[in-house]
Structures are given as C-alpha cells and as structure tokens.
Amino acid sequence: MDSSVHLDNTIMQFGDFTAIQKTDLKIESGEFFSFLGPSGCGKTTILNMISGFLDPTEGDVKIGGQSMKGVPANKRPTSMIFQNLALFPLMTVAENIEFGLEVRGVSKSERKKASDRLLELVALEDSGTKKISELSGGQKQRIAIARALAVEPQVLLLDEPLSALDLKLRQHMRTELKEIQRKTGITFIYITHDQGEALTMSDRVAVMSAGRIQQVADPITLYRDPHTPFVASFVGENNGVRGKVVAADSNLVVLDCGPLGKLSGRSQGNLTVGSDATLFIRPEHFRLQSEEGMHTLKATIDEVNFEGAYLTLNANTPANQALSIQLGTHQFSESLKKGAPVSLSYNELDAIVIAGEGHV
Amino acid sequence: MFNQLKSRFGSGLAVGIVGMVAVWLIALVILPQILMIDYSLRPNLLPVDIGGPKDTFSLVNYETLFNNKIHLSIFFKTLWSSVLVTGLTLLVSYPIAFYLAKVATPQKAALCLLLLIIPFWINEILRTFSWYIILAYKGPLNALLLGLGFIDRPIRFLSGDGGVLIGMVYAYILFMIFPIYNAIESLDTNQIKAARNLGAGWIRTHWRVVIPHAKPGIATGCIMTFMLAAGSYAVPALLGSPGSRWFTQIIYNWFFEGGNWNQGAAYAFLLLIMCIGFIALVMRVFKVGLGDIAK
Numbered sequence: 001m002d003s004s005v006h007l008d009n010t011i012m013q014f015g016d017f018t019a020i021q022k023t024d025l026k027i028e029s030g031e032f033f034s035f036l037g038p039s040g041c042g043k044t045t046i047l048n049m050i051s052g053f054l055d056p057t058e059g060d061v062k063i064g065g066q067s068m069k070g071v072p073a074n075k076r077p078t079s080m081i082f083q084n085l086a087l088f089p090l091m092t093v094a095e096n097i098e099f100g101l102e103v104r105g106v107s108k109s110e111r112k113k114a115s116d117r118l119l120e121l122v123a124l125e126d127s128g129t130k131k132i133s134e135l136s137g138g139q140k141q142r143i144a145i146a147r148a149l150a151v152e153p154q155v156l157l158l159d160e161p162l163s164a165l166d167l168k169l170r171q172h173m174r175t176e177l178k179e180i181q182r183k184t185g186i187t188f189i190y191i192t193h194d195q196g197e198a199l200t201m202s203d204r205v206a207v208m209s210a211g212r213i214q215q216v217a218d219p220i221t222l223y224r225d226p227h228t229p230f231v232a233s234f235v236g237e238n239n240g241v242r243g244k245v246v247a248a249d250s251n252l253v254v255l256d257c258g259p260l261g262k263l264s265g266r267s268q269g270n271l272t273v274g275s276d277a278t279l280f281i282r283p284e285h286f287r288l289q290s291e292e293g294m295h296t297l298k299a300t301i302d303e304v305n306f307e308g309a310y311l312t313l314n315a316n317t318p319a320n321q322a323l324s325i326q327l328g329t330h331q332f333s334e335s336l337k338k339g340a341p342v343s344l345s346y347n348e349l350d351a352i353v354i355a356g357e358g359h360v
Numbered sequence: 361m362f363n364q365l366k367s368r369f370g371s372g373l374a375v376g377i378v379g380m381v382a383v384w385l386i387a388l389v390i391l392p393q394i395l396m397i398d399y400s401l402r403p404n405l406l407p408v409d410i411g412g413p414k415d416t417f418s419l420v421n422y423e424t425l426f427n428n429k430i431h432l433s434i435f436f437k438t439l440w441s442s443v444l445v446t447g448l449t450l451l452v453s454y455p456i457a458f459y460l461a462k463v464a465t466p467q468k469a470a471l472c473l474l475l476l477i478i479p480f481w482i483n484e485i486l487r488t489f490s491w492y493i494i495l496a497y498k499g500p501l502n503a504l505l506l507g508l509g510f511i512d513r514p515i516r517f518l519s520g521d522g523g524v525l526i527g528m529v530y531a532y533i534l535f536m537i538f539p540i541y542n543a544i545e546s547l548d549t550n551q552i553k554a555a556r557n558l559g560a561g562w563i564r565t566h567w568r569v570v571i572p573h574a575k576p577g578i579a580t581g582c583i584m585t586f587m588l589a590a591g592s593y594a595v596p597a598l599l600g601s602p603g604s605r606w607f608t609q610i611i612y613n614w615f616f617e618g619g620n621w622n623q624g625a626a627y628a629f630l631l632l633i634m635c636i637g638f639i640a641l642v643m644r645v646f647k648v649g650l651g652d653i654a655k
Contacts, residue, residue, distance in 0.1 A: 082553070088551065
C-alpha cells in the first residue's frame with residue numbers, strides 16, 4: 001500500500017504571517033521521518049496540515065498519491081499521537097483504543113479482538129478495564145500509541161509524544177517506537193525539538209527554522225554535511241568562526257579569519273572569493289597534538305568539565321573567539337586547568353565552510 | 361471554617377462574620393420557611409378563632425390540590441412546561457456555549473458575551489414586555505414573517521403556551537449558557553481533535569467527548585433553569601393567556617386574591633417538593649452527583 005506523504009508546494013499563512021514558506025517535500029511510504037526544529041519553527045503546523053486540522057493556503061497535501069483537498073480531518077488515513085496524549089479520561093483503556101473502530105461501526109466482538117491484540121502489542125494485556133487515571137506516564141504513552149494504531153492508519157503522526165517522560169523512559173520508548181514502526185510498516189512522521197530523538201529513530205530528518213525547511217537528509221549526513229549555518233549549529237554542537245573567503249576550489253576553502261589567521265575546511269556549496277563564510281568545527285574534532293595537514297588555534301582555558309567518558313573544555317582565543325572542545329578522558333592531564341594556555345588543532349577535512357554568517 | 365476565619369481575621373471579626381451569616385440565614389431564610397410550614401398545616405380561620413379549638417394541625421390544605429382537577433392539571437402542566445423550557449433552553453444554549461468556549465477567538469467571544477449580557481441590564485418585567493410587543497398579533501415578528509412570505513396571516517403567539525415558552529427560554533438563557541460554557545472551556549481542545557482524528561464526525565465527537573465532559577455544567581444549567589421556570593411568575597403573567605396559567609399564579613391567587621395564606625403556603629410547598637423530587641430523579645437518571653455540580 002502506498003502511504004507516502006507529499007507536501008506539494010504547500011504554503012500556510014495566518015493573516016500576514018507566513019507560518020510555512022513554500023515547501024515541496026515527499027515522505028516515502030514506510031519511512032520514519034522527523035521534523036526537527038526549535039519551537040515556533042512551524043513543525044506542528046505541518047502536522048496539522050497533514051492531519052487535516054489546517055488547510056494549506058496554497059498547494060496541496062497528498063497522502064498515498066491522493067489529494068487531501070476538501071477531505072476533513074475525520075476522513076483522512078492519518079492518526080495522531082498528541083503531545084499531551086489526549087486520551088479520553090472518562091472512558092476505560094479498552095474504550096479509548098476501540099473508539100476509532102466504534103466510529104467506523106465495527107462490531108463489539110471485533111472491537112474487543114482488536115483492542116486485545118493492540119494491548120498485547122504494547123505489552124499491557126490486562127489493562128483493558130482500567131481507567132486512564134490509573135495508568136503511569138509510560139503506560140499512557142503506550143495506550144495512546146495503541147489507540148492511534150487501532151484505526152490502521154496509513155500515516156502515524158507523532159507530536160513530541162515523549163517530551164513529558166523522564167529520560168530513562170524516553171530512551172526506552174524510542175526503541176519501542178522504532179520497533180512498532182518496523183512491525184507495522186506504516187509511515188511515521190515525528191515532530192520534535194529534541195535532536196537526540198530525531199537522530200536515533202529517523203530514516204530521514206527535515207531540519208526547520210522560521211517556517212522553512214533548511215535541509216532534508218539522513219541523520220549521519222545531517223551531522224557531517226550540514227548545508228546551512230542553522231543546521232550546522234542546531235544539530236549537535238559546533239564552533240563557528242567567521243571569515244572571508246580568500247581561496248576556494250571544489251574541495252577546500254581557505255578563510256581569512258582576521259586575528260585567528262588563515263583557516264581552511266571542506267567547502268559546502270559554491271563559495272566565491274571575497275564572500276562572507278563561516279567555518280564550523282565540531283568540539284570532538286579538536287586535538288591537543290598537531291599533525292600533518294592540521295591547523296592550530298592558540299587559546300586559554302576558561303573551564304574544564306569532567307563528564308565521565310569525556311571532558312569538555314571552554315576556551316577563548318586572544319581574538320575573543322569562544323571555543324568548546326570535547327576530549328576523551330584518557331587525554332586528561334594536570335596541565336588542562338583554568339587559565340592555562342592550550343593549542344587546539346583540527347584536521348581541515350573535519351571542518352566545514354558554509355556561506356553566510358552562522359548562528360553561534 | 362470558623363477556625364480558618366479566626367486564623368485569618370482574628371476571633372472578634374470571625375464571630376462577627378459568622379454571626380451575620382447566621383442572622384441572615386436564620387431570620388431571613390429559615391424562620392420564614394418554618395412560619396410558612398406552620399401556616400400550611402393550619403386551617404384558614406377568622407382572627408377570633410386563631411388559637412381556639414378549631415386551630416389544629418392537619419394536611420387538609422395539601423389535600424385540596426388533589427381534589428381540584430383544574431389545579432392538579434395546572435400543577436402537572438407547570439412541571440411539563442418547565443421541562444420543555446429547560447430542554448429548549450439547553451438546545452439553544454449548548455451550541456452558543458460551545459461556540460464561545462472552543463470556536464470563537466477571544467475577541468469574538470468577549471463581544472458575544474457582552475451582547476448576551478446587555479439585555480439583562482434591563483429589568484425582567486420590561487424585557488418580558490418587549491417580548492409581548494414582539495410577539496403581538498400585529499407586532500414586528502408577524503410583520504417580518506408576513507413580509508418574507510413565510511406565513512399567509514399572522515400567528516397568535518400569545519394564546520396558548522408558545523409565548524410563555526419563548527419568553528422563558530429567553531429569560532433563563534444565561535443561567536444555562538454560563539455553566540455549560542465553563543464546563544466546555546475546561547475541556548482540553550486536543551480531546552476534540554483526537555476524536556476527529558480517530559474518525560468521529562461532529563455529532564459523535566459531541567456525544568462521546570464534549571457532552572460527557574460538560575455533564576456537570578449541563579446538569580447545573582438545567583437545574584437552575586428548571587427551578588426558575590417552575591417558580592416563574594412574571595413571564596406567564598405577562599405573556600400567558602387565560603388558557604396557559606402557571607401554578608405560581610394559582611399560589612399568588614391564594615395569597616393575594618383569596619386571602620388564604622394557609623392554602624397558598626401548602627401549594628407553594630407542594631411545588632417546592634415537586635421540583636426537588638424531579639431534580640433528584642433527573643440527577644439519578646443522568647448519574648450526576650451533588651459534588652459534580654458544586655465543581
């Protein structure tokens with residue numbers, strides 16, 4: 001069955017405010033797709049357009065190749081898991097799960113069978129007669145999943161459903177969601193501001209900012225080859241150093257970074273000599289020893305934090321460029337302390353240069 | 361309660377507050393009621409005979425109603441019409457309350473509430489009189505309907521119960537809208553979205569999600585409207601015809617036309633008992649507790 005979702009040149013405006021800039025995006029059938037972005041970036045608006053709670057101002061939403069123009073929310077093959085779950089508190093667990101089937105006129109015995117099967121899927125076999133208020137946070141979460149799956153949707157929409165859970169449970173639910181997606185084979189569209197969630201679960205991630213999709217890629221590509229300064233600084237940690245392009249070929253770009261000297265990195269997109277650009281270096285790419293082909297920055301340590309498997313340093317260069325550095329704990333030595341000078345080297349192939357001024 | 365007041369205001373002021381409430385309750389509510397019960401159980405006597413051998417307690421005044429076919433039919437008609445008023449008011453108020461609580465933008469909701477409240481700045485008698493004018497045989501409503509071609513000749517709204525029903529629905533609409541509005545407003549909007557998302561149409565969404573949540577508000581609104589309708593005097597007196605007398609009018613007649621306070625008091629208590637019994641029944645049928653209503 002084709003359960004792809006296509007945002008076909010969609011624009012969403014509220015009065016004068018454009019919540020979603022023109023977007024053309026195809027989410028494949030059976031994909032685990034995430035929208036990642038800070039709050040207010042428009043990701044929930046996208047979910048509301050797919051589910052039918054909002055009609056796009058321009059363009060169309062297609063599910064399984066079918067245009068959803070004029071199809072109301074209750075007639076769409078989508079099912080949503082709400083941020084606050086929105087379980088019906090006045091119904092039992094089983095009634096909650098069966099609600100969608102009741103609406104469709106499924107017989108009582110068939111409904112019972114379905115809810116038993118779904119309760120088994122989410123490992124809560126004996127909870128059917130319980131009230132919603134008797135469940136724990138994680139159990140409620142699973143009932144919300146079961147209720148959404150009961151109507152056998154082609155597309156499951158998840159609106160930050162894990163944000164209310166504690167860390168341990170959240171990590172556990174990530175695995176579980178991925179597992180359920182594998183078992184059911186339907187398209188999952190996941191909304192989150194938590195990059196950990198997006199990167200661990202998704203096949204592909206769309207990073208959004210201010211109503212615009214910045215980049216769509218698989219998690220590794222997103223981390224290694226960000227296309228825009230926003231993606232580079234929003235996904236994972238990054239150090240951005242601004243400069244002017246002095247030399248560029250198809251692979252490497254050299255930037256004049258003023259008092260920091262000339263620094264180079266891999267080129268991302270077309271960079272012309274003389275334009276503004278930002279060099280991004282991940283904290284984990286800094287080394288204390290310089291090797292062949294490396295650039296070195298001189299800095300002073302501001303702070304040393306021990307985090308178990310690794311150390312994080314905050315340092316400052318004489319040009320007042322703040323840097324954050326991550327080192328394996330085995331590299332610890334007494335000389336790494338507040339106020340001490342440090343030489344930080346990076347391999348130019350690990351750094352990336354993007355046109356424009358980064359959010360740092 | 362007294363201790364709370366005491367810790368907040370000191371014992372002197374607390375005694376004062378509780379004392380005033382007590383005086384209010386006892387002197388203005390409880391004692392008059394007891395006096396009325398006493399009246400209702402005694403025969404109507406000449407001043408000379410009061411305290412004499414004829415002045416004995418009996419239920420004769422209560423029996424009068426059951427021996428008077430006309431009064432009894434008006435009694436039940438009042439009950440039935442009050443149910444009708446309550447039902448109609450609910451029918452009109454629920455959509456308005458839902459619109460105000462969940463559909464309208466805050467500005468629109470505020471404007472609507474203002475428009476609903478403004479007419480209630482005018483005295484109830486005058487408001488009812490304006491309906492008398494609107495509904496009159498040669499009044500504006502008939503003129504409008506004739507002008508639009510919906511009817512061939514004017515309708516006599518004011519004969520029969522029609523005028524009384526319209527007047528009462530209008531008079532008590534706020535008592536219905538506000539409790540329901542409060543109840544619906546506390547419903548998480550995602551609950552409605554979730555029901556829609558699972559495929560429910562509007563009717564089912566209301567029936568299974570909104571109405572169960574709003575039940576205490578609906579019960580409160582219905583009880584208030586029913587009590588006000590059953591105890592209404594002005595609306596039936598002004599908008600009613602001789603054929604649509606309300607039980608309150610008969611009570612009034614006993615007191616002020618017949619001069620028989622004892623009989624009037626007995627009738628008033630019968631109406632009160634009927635109302636309380638009816639409400640208790642409805643609350644049981646709809647599984648609403650007193651605690652739900654107090655929320």
